[in-house]
Each structure stands twice: as C-alpha cells, then as structure tokens.
Amino acid sequence: MDDLNNLLHGFSVAATLPNLGYMLVGILLGVLIGVLPGLGGANGVAILLPLTFSMDPTTAIIMLSCIYWGALFGGAITSILFNIPGEPWSVATTFDGYPMAQRGQAAQALTAAFTSSFVGAVFATLLITFLAPLLARFALRFGPAELFAVQLLTFCSFVGMSREAPVKTLIAMLLGFALAAVGLDDMTGQLRMTFGFTEMLKGFDFLIAVIGLFGMGEILLTMEEGLAFKGQSARISPRVVLQTWWQLLRHWKTFLRSMAIGCWMGITPGGATPASFMSYGVARRMAKNPDDFGKGEMAGVVAPETAAHAAGTAALLPMLTLGIPGSPTAAVLLGGLVIWGLQPGPMLFTEHKDFVWGLIASMYLANIVGLLVVLSTVPFWAAILRIPFAIIAPVIIVTCAIGAYTVHSSMFDVYLMLGFGVLGYLFKKLKYPMAPLVLALVLGDKAEANFRQSMLLSQGHLGIFWSNGLVGSITVLALLMLLWPLLDLAKGWARRREGLAA
Amino acid sequence: MSETDGAEAADQEAAARPGDWQQRWVESLMALLLLGLAGLVIMDSLRLGTGWADDGPRSGYFPFRIGLALAACSAWLLLKQLLVWRRSRGEVFAERGQLRDVAAVLLPTTVYVALIPWLGIYLPSALLIAWFMWRQGRYGWPMLLGLPPAISVFLFLLFERWFVQPLPKGPLEHWLGF
Numbered sequence: 001m002d003d004l005n006n007l008l009h010g011f012s013v014a015a016t017l018p019n020l021g022y023m024l025v026g027i028l029l030g031v032l033i034g035v036l037p038g039l040g041g042a043n044g045v046a047i048l049l050p051l052t053f054s055m056d057p058t059t060a061i062i063m064l065s066c067i068y069w070g071a072l073f074g075g076a077i078t079s080i081l082f083n084i085p086g087e088p089w090s091v092a093t094t095f096d097g098y099p100m101a102q103r104g105q106a107a108q109a110l111t112a113a114f115t116s117s118f119v120g121a122v123f124a125t126l127l128i129t130f131l132a133p134l135l136a137r138f139a140l141r142f143g144p145a146e147l148f149a150v151q152l153l154t155f156c157s158f159v160g161m162s163r164e165a166p167v168k169t170l171i172a173m174l175l176g177f178a179l180a181a182v183g184l185d186d187m188t189g190q191l192r193m194t195f196g197f198t199e200m201l202k203g204f205d206f207l208i209a210v211i212g213l214f215g216m217g218e219i220l221l222t223m224e225e226g227l228a229f230k231g232q233s234a235r236i237s238p239r240v241v242l243q244t245w246w247q248l249l250r251h252w253k254t255f256l257r258s259m260a261i262g263c264w265m266g267i268t269p270g271g272a273t274p275a276s277f278m279s280y281g282v283a284r285r286m287a288k289n290p291d292d293f294g295k296g297e298m299a300g301v302v303a304p305e306t307a308a309h310a311a312g313t314a315a316l317l318p319m320l321t322l323g324i325p326g327s328p329t330a331a332v333l334l335g336g337l338v339i340w341g342l343q344p345g346p347m348l349f350t351e352h353k354d355f356v357w358g359l360i361a362s363m364y365l366a367n368i369v370g371l372l373v374v375l376s377t378v379p380f381w382a383a384i385l386r387i388p389f390a391i392i393a394p395v396i397i398v399t400c401a402i403g404a405y406t407v408h409s410s411m412f413d414v415y416l417m418l419g420f421g422v423l424g425y426l427f428k429k430l431k432y433p434m435a436p437l438v439l440a441l442v443l444g445d446k447a448e449a450n451f452r453q454s455m456l457l458s459q460g461h462l463g464i465f466w467s468n469g470l471v472g473s474i475t476v477l478a479l480l481m482l483l484w485p486l487l488d489l490a491k492g493w494a495r496r497r498e499g500l501a502a
Numbered sequence: 503m504s505e506t507d508g509a510e511a512a513d514q515e516a517a518a519r520p521g522d523w524q525q526r527w528v529e530s531l532m533a534l535l536l537l538g539l540a541g542l543v544i545m546d547s548l549r550l551g552t553g554w555a556d557d558g559p560r561s562g563y564f565p566f567r568i569g570l571a572l573a574a575c576s577a578w579l580l581l582k583q584l585l586v587w588r589r590s591r592g593e594v595f596a597e598r599g600q601l602r603d604v605a606a607v608l609l610p611t612t613v614y615v616a617l618i619p620w621l622g623i624y625l626p627s628a629l630l631i632a633w634f635m636w637r638q639g640r641y642g643w644p645m646l647l648g649l650p651p652a653i654s655v656f657l658f659l660l661f662e663r664w665f666v667q668p669l670p671k672g673p674l675e676h677w678l679g680f
Contacts, residue, residue, distance in 0.1 A: 050667065051665050051667065054666070167575050167578060167579055168579070170571070170575050171536060171572065171575045171576060171579070174568055174571050174572040174575065175536065175539070175572065177565075177568045178539065178540075178543045178565065178568050178569065178572060181543075181564065181565040181568065185561045187558070187561075188560065188561045190550055190561040192546060192547075192550060192561055192562070192565060193542065193543060193546045193565070195542075195546070216611070219607060220604050220607055220608060223603045223604055223606065223607045224596060224600040224601075224603050224604050388638075388639050389638065389639075390634050390635050390637075390638035390639030390641070391631070391634070391635060391639065391649070393607065393634055393638070394630045394631040394633070394634040394635075395631060395653065397607075397611055397614070397630065398623075398627045398630060398631065398653075398657070401614070401615060401618070401623070401627075402623065402657070402661070402669060405618075405623070405669060405670065406661075406667050406669070409668070411618065411619055411670065414615055414618065415615060418611065418612065418615050421611075422608070425604070426528070426532060429528070429595060429596065430528065430529055430532055430595075448564045451564065452558055452559050452563070452564070455558060455559055456557075456558045456559075460554055460559075
C-alpha cells in the first residue's frame, strides 16, 4: 500500500506542466532519433545527456527516458513504411510490417505496432512498480561479494544468451573491462595503462564509446549498404485505429507471451533486440498459420514490438534497484544518474524517493503521450525520411562530433569517438556484439571495486563467493550461464557423432 | 534483408575479386590487434604488480587477469581462423565499391575532425555538409551556399545561446566578435 502512495506522489512530481513539456520534447526527439539511421536510443541519449546537466535531475531523467521511449516507438515507423529498421530491435518488425504496408495496410500495421509497444511498456512498468521496491529492499542486504556475483551473472548471461559467437562476446566484454581499467586507480592512486599520455588520465568515458560505436559505426555501415529510401506513405485515421484495436483483441495470447519474453530478456541483460527476435520466433511456432508469417500477418508485428518495448522498459528494473543496466541505453541513463550525484542501487529507493517514483510515474504518462504523439504524427516522420541521405548523413556526423565534445569539453574525446566509430564498423561486420563492451566499460570499475573489497573481506579466498546460500546460488547460476555455450558445443558434437555412426 | 543474404551467399562461392577485402584477413588482423592490446594490458599490469599487498590486491591484479583472458580468447580466434585459412578463401569482408563508399564517409570525417582545433566546429561542419551534398547528392551552388551555413548558424544559436554549451571556436568566430 505504501508503494501505491509513493506512486501517487510520483505522479504529482511527474505531472507538472514543465515536466510534461519536457516529456513531449523528449518523445519527439526520441522518435526523430529512432527514425534516422545512425542515431539510436543509446547514442541519442548519450549525445543529449550533457545538455541536461543544468536541469533538475528528475526533469532531466524524465526527458532522457522519454527520448528512449520515443526511439522505441520510432523504430517501427521506418520498418513498416520503408522496410529499413531504424533500430536493431525493429528488424523483426520488418518481416510482416512491410508486407502489410505493401498490401495497403500500412495504417493498420503502424497502429498494431504502436499499440503493441504501448502494451508491452505498460506491462513492464507495472512490473517495475511492484517488483522494484521489493528487489531494492532485498538488495539492501547485499555486500560486495553479492554485488560482484550479480555483476558476474550479468556478464555471464551475455555469453550464455548472445546470438553471436561466445568467444567474440567474451572478447568484447574483456576489452570493455580493459578500457575501463585505464586511468587512475581509485583504491591505490596509481596510474594504469596511461603510458605517459596525460589525456588518458581520466580513462575512457563510455559515453564517447557509445557515440562512436553506435553512431559513427552505424553511419559507415549504412553508407556501405547503399541506402535509398523508397517507401509507402501512410495516414492514420481514428476509424482505422479503432478497427485495428478490435482486431488486436484476438491476439491476446501473443501479447501475453511476448510480454513475458520481453520482461525476462530486459531484466537479464538480453536487451530489446534478442527479445524481439525470440518473441517473433515463438509467435510463429505457436501460431495455427505459421506459413502466413512473413507475408503480412498482424501477429508478426505484435510479437516483436511488444517484446522489444517490454524489454526496453524492464531493462530499467535492474538499473534502478541494483545499479546494473539491462541494456546499453539503460547504461547511458545510469551514467546520467551518477553525474547528477544519484548513485543507482537499493539506497536510491530510500534516499531519493521523489526521484524514483517520479521516474516510474513518468513512464506511465510518457507512454500514453508517446502513443498519442506517434499515432497523430506518422506522415510528418515519413516526410523526414524523404530528406536525402546526402544531407542527413553529414548532419548526423556533426551531431556525433558535438555530442562527443560536450561530454567533457575535450577535443581528445572527438578523436576517440572517431576511433570507436571505426572499431564499431569492424565489430559490426565481424559480428562482435557491442552491448557487452559498453556494459563492461560502465560497470568495470564498480565490478573491480566489489571484487577487491570481497577479496579484502576474505583475505584473498575465492571461497567468499560461495560463503552463503544467496551469493553461492548467484555465482553458480553465473557459471552455468558462462558454460552454456560449451553445452551447446557438446550437443552439436554428439549429434555429429551420431550422424557419422548411423 | 533476405535479398542481401542471398547476394552474400552467391558472393561466397565466387572468389574474391581484386580490390575486395577478404574476410579471413580482416578477421585475423582484428584478432592480432586484440592480442596486441592484451599484451599492453599484461605488460602494464606486471609493472604495477599483479599480486597481493598488505592492503589487498594491487593495482595490476584485476587488469592482469583480464589481459590474460583477452589474450587467450583472441589467440583462440586467430588459431581458429588460421586452421580454416584455405577453406575460407572466397569469403569477402567488403567489396571494392563498398570500401570506396565507406572511405567516402571516413576520409572527409577525419579531415573534419582534424580541422576542428584550427577552425572551430561551426565552419568545418558547414564544409562537411556542403562536401557531402556536392559529392553524394550532386546539389547545385544555390543549395550548397545556402543550406550548410544555415545549419551551422542554427547549431551556433542552439549551443551557444540556448544550451550555453560553448563549443570550439576558430578565427571566423573571433573575427565576428565571439
């Protein structure tokens, strides 16, 4: 009951006129970012983060999270109208969304996508409302060993659940940790891996990495693929919306399954992209008409959009309660919180109640605002996409450079951003996942500090990670996740042996 | 997406044409680069001390182990690539034309970034946008002279006036009195 009161209080914090205004601005910027190739949720928020330094933290995080919701909505527009996923998590939406648009049902497809996103997000927000306080209270008892175990679990589940080669996931993660270690060691005051360069003193800021990897890298990739926008136009009338909502009621089972998949993948750091693919796959397997998928089946739009938005929202649950982001964008939001002096984690719920509940309340409001905004502004966004790439591309490059510069007002960061851009292009082409790199860069220092503190407590015995039931089971789960790919390898090997024998 | 997949599969059967980058080379060089980075991490950790001091693990303790694991993983990747070296002959990383497109973005951007410390950010931004519009979009002079400066002025107002975030400025801005 106490939490419900807190939530109501949160609404009074979030629903002030200036906050609602920033919410709208955030949503519009977010949809723009989601529509444009090369700008995504993570780097969009990273670029705009320095601009909010002067704002009140609650207002700033409301606006930044709204950019994220907007980007989640916006990805669907390009997928359905142009067959170009504006975001990685909307790739699965193109499979059935674009065929629907080709058949002249663009409005229905868009309505289905937006509504699914909305339902997924609201469900995940409900989950956060009721689960986050419990989890935070539980996490208050965590010591450094438990925290390290949870961080270990985060990273191991990347290896276990990644769609890329496990070795490459590991490499991306280790590289992130190595980059995070560069600079001043807080515990001993020694300089690490600076090799005499003063610019390296402050280490690598993950915001720069995000802008480079996801922004510049994406532009290079888009250029290589030779992008040309040729698409369907759409206008959504209220009548079509109501008709589509009526049709959507029949897909309630798909909604439920996709929400469950999305929330699970969001809390464990699977993220929105694998969630959308997994949800699409499950929907097709469970459907009575699997052959219709890929030809314009509405369930094929509902499933990935619901899951992606549920995952994107649920990723904030571990971020707020444990200080562990469930996605790169959540990591950027976490970076923002730290800059404003709000240390994410269980203490946030006791020390900054206004902030936490304001944010949660804003998630309900923002998704309602977002749904209305996207439903009414689709033609406008489709028009933006008709601006030639020869103008959009350099503007995005300039935006990335400015974004990188404003983080610390440092020119060195702009060079780094360009370097990370090339790395991002190579990583994407060679199928190295980038999310583990970013998360390791964010959590590296904290994971190391927790590890060293645990080692101090135990006088250097690794046994501390098995010293009680709680930390032991988390550690075992983490190691299981790490060894998961080996299990697959063994299974494949056994199957091949059988094949040879038969 | 499925159309490009089909094209890629066809490419893999055909041998790489001159000017194309082969997948196996890029893959191996990347693994080598990572191996080198791991070497740097390990080297510096050894300097800092990887063991145990009176007050707990020393500065190199954690990075040393990260470096070792990174070295092991990239060595494994390199070895795997070398084992299938002959078989992966035809796999193309990027075709010549694609590489040219990437260079068409990367080189101007590098020049752009290199110019910022000298000329500030606003003038090079306008030049970059104009360059792209001319090379990629074949725009005429009226557009080239109109739009890029307009965008720069908009950026100037946005950052210097509204957000009060000073960005690098060069001789042009100083001459104009900012």
